[in-house]
Amino acid sequence: MFIRILKPLLLVLVLSCGYAGAEEKQAATPAQPAEEFPTQVETAPYNDPSLPTEVIALAPGVPEVEARSYLLLDFQSGEELAGLNAGMKVEPASITKLMTAYIIFQDLGKGKVKLEDEVLISDRAWKMEGSRMFAELGKKVEFGKLLKGMIIQSGNDAAVALAEHVAGSEEEFVRRMNQTATELGMANSRFVNVTGWPAKDHYTTARDIVKLANALINEFPEHYKLYGEKEFSYNNIRQQNRNRLLWLDPTVDGMKTGHTESAGYCLVASAKRDNMRLISVVLGTKSETARAEVSQKLLEYGFRTFETHKLYDTGAVLAKVRVWKGEETEVPAGITHDLFVSIGKGRYDQLKGGMQVDKGIDAPIKRGDVLGKIIITDSELGKVVKETPLLALEDVGEGGWWRGMIDSVQKLFAD
16 A cells, blocks of 8 residues: 555656656668698597487578588678588688688787798608608798698698797697687687697687688788789799689689698688678598589689678667666667678668667676677568667766665656
């Protein structure tokens, strides 16, 4: 009985204090080279056949391909367009060198090493088997040449020499590889060496490789260009890039091949046509020809079936969200990165944007905090085509005790 009498009295008191709540405002729609690893080394059976098969098909017509695992991704939107067993742990072979290169690019950017540095070729680097740049024992080789030898020729000797120069030892460099994998969200990857030489507990997944490839292209465009070079000569020996798609498709500009008997033939490829870039990861095919053909099929399917559109710019204010107990009563909300969407060709006009905003959000709030989600739908099909978090674009500190008391009462009557 007391509560029934008190509640309307409190409501009158709160309304007399001024603010009664704000509605969220919706935004408008917006010559064939040698094999890399010719020998067989016993490795762990990461591709467990007892695991359920994972199939990704964002649209019909995904081509049938023979591969242990694959993934096709739209670089700008981050959408997975097609895939098979993309989360299955597999041996990556020389695709490992993408992580080796990523760390080297980081250190180049920080000035810790320079392309002009002279690198001493150790006995360990010189003795590396498989694909090699043929650097000579005890000689000093320019850092930039070794980098090309690792990226273009897939030189194992070059990879070890670079790792030793950067980190002091391959073991220390590998520690950084695993730390960096964690930072990039590669939760199902573990590295044992810098080359991809077969080893127990050395594995990754197609989904993790895509994260790494995405980061390489995004963060180091000036170095990424090396992946498109077709050949490199050192010590009077000319070797070709093993990525056949560089010759078959002029829109392909990277990235990396890999092969062991246990891993099969693998290829990470990236191609850009007009304003759309696709990344394909193909793992465990039967031959060099097969990995190129499978990758080409996936890329052609992606470009033929989908288109990419930017919906909102970085920092665009898409809503004003009610904040309780704060220095401000509203916080601008939107996105902190450009928002792209992958859709079937010809369906852009059917897209509609909307939001679901969380209720009862209390201060303090930090920029980047999740306040709800942005939902993009195909209005004709009645299908959600994209969901992404709605983020706070500013900080909001806690208000004083009076604001806290008033807002606590107001929340009793808020919808």
